[in-house]
Amino acid sequence: MLIKRKNGQVQLGESTAVIVVVIIILFFGIIFWNKINSSDIQKINTESQELSVIEIANIVSELPELKCYEVNVNKIKCLDWYKVLAMNATVNSNGPNYEFYNNYFKNSKITIRQIYPTSVNITIYDSKLSNNTKTLLIPIPVNIKDYVHKTTGYGLIIVEGYYKG
């Protein structure tokens, strides 16, 4: 009778120990899974924000409002300097044009930087979100054509994307 009782106690102890071990493993497993999952979500979020800035950079370099046109042939990666000046005046005049381009450029700052032959910076769009935001910078090399003086210069389209980090 006493031996049977002792056996039962041992079995109960074993069961309890197994349950405790399983609970501990589950607990650590959940903590570990959560840690990996949260870092993955943050990474995906940052990546999608970076991709949206790259998308804006691609839109800007292909905008008909800025691109060169020569006898119906589109020159790749080429901006017309006078179109750049016109767009700067149009977008920054605080009219409805800014709202129109806001749909395309969203939270970003777009600067055309002529590097050669002279150094000139023109900001054609700026959403001016500077508080609590990080910026991501994408430079795109382009030719800048001056059709009046018939010269070709070199510059960069600089797209700075603002996003919450």
Next chain:
Amino acid sequence: MNIRHNKKIKGQIEIFGLAVIVILISIGFFIFVSLKAQHPTENPQKEYTNDKLANDFVLSILDVNVKDCDTFTLKDLIVDCGRDRKIDCGGTSSCFAANKTITDLLNGTFMVMNTKFRFYSENLKDNAGREIINITHLNCTSNMRQGQRGTAIISLYPWPNNVYLNMNICYQ
């Protein structure tokens, strides 16, 4: 009694073996997941910048009109430099003017951004047999991890050979 005792020992050994297997599988799983979580991935901005910037730069600079002889493009100067070097560019040779212009363009684009790069020509040699254009910034060598290489092929026709302009950007 003896048979019962033997059976008990056998059972204990089996359970012990099973426990060892479970522990080994768990450790393996944890190591696998940890390594996967720590594996470094390039962010899209770095990939885009390193891959596209080199190619776009090399293609854009060829059409640029050179300051001291603005009837010629950089491509004209490189072709002349690869052929018989007849063009005079404000008192300097086409090779010197091309090299100086490329240095100015690289300075305004990559040096200001502290980007590691190597820009060099192939088949454009000086009298000593060295490549005329060979510009390196922040020790970017061919041994370092590099993004896509941008190359422009310039034909010297009717002369034989092509000149190659190469732009390599090293990862930071």
